[in-house]
Structure formats: C-alpha cells, structure tokens
Amino acid sequence: MLTLYEFPVSGNCHKVRLLLSLLGLKYQSIVLQRENQEQKSPDFLLKNPYGQVPVLQDGELVIRDSQAILVYLAKRYGDANWLPDDAAELAQVMGWLSTAANEVTHGPNALRLLHKFGRVINESEAQQITHSLLALMQMRLSQHDWLALEHISIADIAMYPYIALAGEGGVQVDEYSSVTDWLSRIQALSGYVGMPGMWSVTSS
Numbered sequence: 616m617l618t619l620y621e622f623p624v625s626g627n628c629h630k631v632r633l634l635l636s637l638l639g640l641k642y643q644s645i646v647l648q649r650e651n652q653e654q655k656s657p658d659f660l661l662k663n664p665y666g667q668v669p670v671l672q673d674g675e676l677v678i679r680d681s682q683a684i685l686v687y688l689a690k691r692y693g694d695a696n697w698l699p700d701d702a703a704e705l706a707q708v709m710g711w712l713s714t715a716a717n718e719v720t721h722g723p724n725a726l727r728l729l730h731k732f733g734r735v736i737n738e739s740e741a742q743q744i745t746h747s748l749l750a751l752m753q754m755r756l757s758q759h760d761w762l763a764l765e766h767i768s769i770a771d772i773a774m775y776p777y778i779a780l781a782g783e784g785g786v787q788v789d790e791y792s793s794v795t796d797w798l799s800r801i802q803a804l805s806g807y808v809g810m811p812g813m814w815s816v817t818s819s
Contacts, residue, residue: 616642616643616674617635617640617642617643617671617672618642618643618644618645618671618672618673619631619632619635619642619643619644619645619669619670619671619672620645620647620654620662620668620669620671620672621644621645621646621647621668622646622647622649622654622668623646623810624649624731624810625668625669626727626776626777626780626810627668627681627776628668628669628681629776629808629810630681630685630772630773630775630776631671631681631684631685631688632644632808633772633775633776633807633808634685634689634693634697634769634772635688636807637772637804637805637806637807638688638692638693638806639806640688640692647659647668654666654667654668662677663677663679665679667679667680669684671684671687671688673687681715681773682716685712685769685772685773686698686712686769689768689769696764696766696767696768697767697768697769698768698769699764704763704764707763707764707770708763708764708768708769708770710763710770711762711763711770711771711773711774712769712770712773714748714774715773715774715777718744718747718748719748719774719777719778720777721741721744722741722744722745722747722748723741723745723748723777723778723780723781723784723786724777724784725737725741725744725784726738726741726742726745726781726784726785726786727777727780727781727783727784728784729741729784730783730784730785731783731784741784745781745784745786746786749778749781749788749791749794750791752774752778752791752793752797753791753792753793753794756793756796756797760800761797761800762774762797767800767801767804771797771801775798775801776810776813778794778798778814779798779801779809779813779814780810780812780813780814781814782812782814783812788814789814795814798814798815799816802816
C-alpha cells in the first residue's frame with residue numbers, strides 16, 4: 616500500500632499527488648499538522664531526518680524528496696515515457712528535475728512563501744530568478760509541447776506546481792503564452808488533479 620505524508624498547500628506534495636493520479640495509483644494520504652510542526656516530530660524524523668514533506672512509503676520502503684519520489688514512481692509503476700532509459704533523453708529529464716529543485720525553489724516558490732505565508736526572502740533576487748526561468752521555459756515551449764522530450768515526462772510534473780501557483784507569489788504567468796499553453800496541456804490530461812490557487816484558463 617502506498618502512503619503519502621504531505622501538506623495540502625505544498626506544491627512539492629502536489630507533484631507527487633499528480634503523478635500518482637496520472638498513473639492511476641491508489642494511495643493513502645496522511646496530512647501532517649504543519650501548524651503543530653508534526654513534520655519535526657521524532658516519529659516523522661525517522662522517515663525523513665530533514666523533517667520535510669512529501670515522504671512516500673511503499674511497503675517497507677520510505678522515500679524522501681519530491682524529485683526522488685517522482686523518479687521512483689516512474690520507474691516502479693510507469694513506463695519509459697515518464698523516465699526514459701536512453702542516456703541523452705534521461706539527461707534532459709534530469710536537467711529539469713534539477714531546475715525544479717533549484718531555480719523553482721529560489722524563484723516562484725520563494726515568492727509564494729513571501730506573499731502567501733509571510734516568509735522573509737530576498738524578493739528582488741527571487742523575482743529575477745523567476746522571470747529568467749519563465750523566459751527560458753517560454754523559449755523551449757514556443758517550439759516544443761513539453762519541457763524535456765517530445766512527450767510528457769516527469770520533468771513536466773516536477774516543474775508544474777510552482778509555475779501553476781506563481782500567481783500566489785504575485786507573478787503574472789499570462790505574459791508567457793507558451794508557458795500557459797503548457798499549463799493547459801497538463802490540466803487537460805486524463806487523471807489530472809489540481810489544487811487551490813493554480814492558474815487555469817478560467818482564472819486568467
């Protein structure tokens with residue numbers, strides 16, 4: 616039985632929920648009490664010493680980090696489209712997973728933490744990172760439907776949530792038409808699940 620330990624408001628948790636749904640996998644959701652710092656409790660720290668969500672448990676196996684969870688789900692339950700075996704294609708996917716862990720974290724995710732949760736950040740730096748990232752995505756997506764390959768992969772799933780949630784950080788993604796077209800393609804997928812605050816055609 617798959618079990619996902621999560622916060623409902625977390626984009627990193629959403630990417631795992633999204634892939635689970637797209638793969639048609641049943642799972643148990645355990646929502647930790649963020650306001651009570653449940654993710655820092657001794658019991659949870661045995662699952663993830665960093666005290667962060669998401670964490671996925673599959674039987675006795677426990678996996679931390681959203682990118683690592685996407686890799687596991689794609690390899691264990693998906694097909695090669697989600698995470699290819701070809702070295703060149705795999706490198707392209709991994710490059711975007713790295714972007715999701717770095718530029719997305721320090722750009723749109725940081726701005727959302729500021730505007731939605733009051734986190735103190737370097738706002739000007741986060742703005743610069745965000746718009747440089749969106750410009751790069753716009754360039755890629757103006758010529759391709761998907762970020763890494765010519766079909767959807769976990770690269771798109773890893774990048775999706777905090778780009779879709781960028782409006783909660785005061786970012787107008789409608790300025791990047793190819794990016795919003797990509798958001799629309801993901802939202803049209805069979806099995807898609809969203810979360811409050813995400814960009815949609817009706818909200819733009």
